[in-house]
Amino acid sequence: MKITNILLASVALACAAVPGVAMADTAGKKIALSNNYAGNSWRQAMLTSWTKITGEAVKSGVVAAADSFTTAENQATEQAAQIQNMILQGYDAIVVDAASPTALNGAVKEACDAGITVVSFDGIVTEPCAWRIAVDFKEMGRKQVEYLSKKLPKGGNLLEIRGLAGVSVDDEISAGIHEGVKQFPQFKIAGSVHGDWAQDVAQRAVAGVLPSLPEIAGVVTQGGDGYGTAQAFEAAKRPTPVIVMGNRQDELVWWKKQKDASKYETMSVSIAPGVSTLAFWVAQQILDGKQVKKDLVVPLLQIDQDTLEANLAKTQEGGVANVEYSLEDTQKAIAAAK
Template sequence: MPELRHLKGAALAGAALLMGMSSIASAGNDTSGKKIAFSNSFAGNSFRQVMVKSWESGTEAAKAAGVIGDAAVISANNNATEQAAQMQNLILEGYDAIVINAASPTALNGVVKQACDAGIVVVAFDGVVTEPCAYVVNYDWKRVGSSQVDYLSKRLGGKGTLLEVRGIAGNSVDDDISNGVHEALTAFPDTKIAGSVHGDFTQTVAQREVAGILPSLPKIDAVVTQGGDGYGTAQAFAAANRDEPIIIMGNREDELSWWKEQHDKNGYETMSISATPGVSMVAFWVAQQILAGKEVPKFVGVPFLRIDQPDLDAWLSVTEKGGVTNPTYTQEWVSQLIEANAKHADLPAIPAPTK
């Protein structure tokens, strides 16, 4: 298992990535002249910003090692039409593979099919597409919702009143996490959702939207979230002089720091679960391996990073101020991930870091 450390610039990322290249970089077809682009739907929150940083640092290291010839990243403004136009430009520019984090699961299908028809490898991740020619690197997002409900059922004894803070309306991740929450709640009829808002995966939006709905809500025992919204939610409850509920966190530094502060002060406990921004590099390595001739299943599942109370200090210590907890995914680790998916075996673990 490769060493895990927070991505703090190209130097550290490059060193970690190069450590994982030696055993398999020469296998398969030569990709040293290949170009891989990243079409990103938006970069408007801390998670997406670290995602782009991971891509830039990781692909620079891959270029320096001679694994690929070039890489690029271009972000739209959460607008599917704009993203489709950007992808058409990437097709015309002759990229060999396009990694896409889509603004819509269906609106990009046409341009994705154009890319596939032009012989371009398309790998969708996070915000995926339904066009069958694309490879998909993704999480079982429903598990984010169901894991929160399972945790809270134990903490609350199967009874309680919840607030749901969702992501961006219309986003496939938002729909899947929310569906996971609601499906899991059918096993706990005495646990009810009193209200729901969209926090757009962003602390400031979540704080504003939660503050707006709180006056109409009864006592809230816990808050189910989607990532990037836990700290803003906590601030809204504090500003309204409401009791602190159990707020599920999403691996952001401000969330983890607030959690630690509350735990040190009064024993507050919760859990944190999220995708990792470095999943952009998982998608990159999947694209590179396909170009190298590796047999890759159409769907490559990725494990979530979950942080529980015993691991809080360790993960917080390697999370950059204002950032998101982010392991480094090497080519070697992703090769293991591909093999595990192909064999329907257990996915390689993301262990807690050690100092």
């Protein structure tokens, strides 16, 4: 008996010395991802990152399951029902990319009351019992106008490409853009369309509005819409404005071609799709008994003129420039937040 205890103590000390090895037992825990939308390259990359990192975690015995579920429509009522089903299915934690910051709060509270850990990211929820992982989307919008103020000091007309209507991320980025225009009044928003964070939708929307617009100096965007916008301007034989990009591979390829041909300059900014992997590890750490702040902020991923080639080289075709998080990365982020 004494020998067994000594061996167990030795194993515990060895595990404690190895970074990333959890002391509490989460091997039997099940985590689910509730995703409200998968209709663009960012969401597809987000799901791919989730599957890659969580698959490795399941295989190595960190957790028992890390299933992902996406609703058929971007409807908060459908996602709320999805979360309620996850409660019934006995998941220990639910990671949520939410359709609404408030409409899911009832279902989230039900999950918390059932003893389930809820971690929201990207599209976060406001229910106090949940954890939130987000970037400053408002700042993402504002900094685009700030960049244009340096690139186009005389200002001019802007075209705003919005995201998916009714989603809080769209509202926050747009609010930041309008705040930027107030800060830099040499700019005026001459038109606004919804591109749904998708190149094809953005191209059609911009093509439809261009005939009624004056000369456009710059285009402020939300991600997944820059290349489609450029195609619409080209098809209309309009001068190409400075289009802020959103880290999608096709946008970066287009930018590189323009840069090589005419020294075209812009910038690109978005949230890394791999934030889903940070949310997974945060959920795992909470299940593991770690103390984690309710609100964590992750930095935006920005690509500039001099970092374009390096980022393009490591972005897969059809994908999005990305950062994925390991357990060690997550532990550092948790510690930094404290």
